[in-house]
Ligand SMILES: Nc1ncnc2c1ncn2[C@@H]1O[C@H](COP(=O)(O)OP(=O)(O)OP(=O)(O)O)[C@@H](O)[C@H]1O
């Protein structure tokens with residue numbers, strides 16, 4: 001049975017290191033619906049990054065299934081490269097390509113993978129750049145940009161592939177405080193437009209305001225999940241309470 | 249004083265002008281540069297292949313192992329071969345390798361320059377491989393991940409994203425390898441090739457005067473090396489400017 005309203009579903013997802021001595025993911029089951037914004041929170045080492053990176057197989061799961069658009073991408077016979085095109089990813093450290101201009105960063109994958117012409121790719125990129133107010137930086141190199149600008153470029157670079165879902169791993173953690181806002185604002189806009197988003201972040205304000213659902217992870221497991229209201233105002237699991245007390 | 253200059257002049261004429269022996273030095277330098285250039289070209293070709301094999305295996309070990317099957321074993325064998333090559337080449341003196349190439353592998357051929365290019369190329373391949381591997385390793389893993397997350401496969405990621413950055417990073421080191429190689433090829437005379445060093449030796453053997461030919465040879469090496477070193481510095485500066 002295929003449910004089209006579900007875009008990603010993980011079943012019994014496990015990731016072990018060093019035999020079974022480190023269980024970074026320990027049986028994670030989660031369903032993410034189209035258009036949903038899921039924010040994952042939790043203490044350091046709880047498996048948030050591992051989970052996010054497993055979704056597009058940057059980490060290979062030890063066991064379990066990852067159903068994306070109806071296909072188990074964890075199956076070793078599936079060509080993951082096709083599916084990754086539909087999952088945009090934004091990293092803590094931006095990972096822009098330093099040898100390419102902003103425009104070059106944004107048009108590379110659409111031209112090589114989607115076989116767009118240079119004109120088509122450039123047009124799409126410029127539209128997105130205008131949207132984030134960085135069209136005058138099209139010919140700049142990444143090293144000439146501020147952190148906030150880099151991260152916004154990284155986001156629109158991913159958007160150039162017209163993904164079905166966007167994955168964010170602590171997108172504002174490497175930024176100076178005064179630049180956090182501009183990145184969160186762009187992410188909020190994306191959410192408002194209906195983009196499906198999975199966001200690992202320590203920005204509780206963002207989670208409260210933008211998330212449809214908040215997942216609290218602990219020791220490689222989902223310890224609690226619910227609406228922001230439920231998690232932040234009325235946590236049931238003592239571990240959640242303890243975590244929220246420690247950071248707020 | 250006058251005598252000194254007269255002596256100098258006589259010596260000069262004896263060693264370089266008589267019998268047009270200066271031409272030997274020119275021919276020798278030409279051979280030295282030809283051997284060096286073609287050796288480096290072969291070395292870079294071998295080096296890129298070997299470095300790619302090694303880092304592909306290192307980076308994809310987990311994926312291939314999981315997929316299983318013959319592809320993993322092919323990778324494993326290639327990697328093992330590369331390891332043996334690197335160990336043998338870097339563990340033995342280049343002169344010995346040259347002698348083996350000349351007297352054993354190509355015993356029936358007397359094309360010294362070609363054999364020298366083979367030997368020095370094979371030798372420099374091992375060092376260039378490590379230069380490239382270092383270059384690949386120096387690229388932040390986030391670059392691989394960004395490429396892969398956009399949907400590029402491993403080889404596309406290497407070609408469009410990693411290798412261009414590696415080349416930029418290792419270009420000055422490669423040029424330095426060329427400079428090192430110029431000096432290393434001075435042992436080519438061991439198998440009767442007339443490179444620059446050997447040319448000086450031949451003149452010395454003819455005139456029984458050591459000072460002039462050997463100092464001339466040393467000066468020529470020095471000039472070539474210094475000029476090239478300066479060019480590499482300019483290149484390095486330009487590469488840095490492009491980074492902006
Ligand atoms: N390559 C690895 N080898 C061994 N253990 C690893 C490896 N990668 C992650 N781990 C372990 O897996 C666990 C989960 O790590 P993960 O990075 O997913 O945590 P996180 O929730 O993202 O933490 P943070 O908030 O610090 O980013 C940790 O205990 C970590 O030490």
Ligand SMILES: [Mg+2]
Nearest residue numbers: 048049050170
């Ligand atoms: Mg993390």
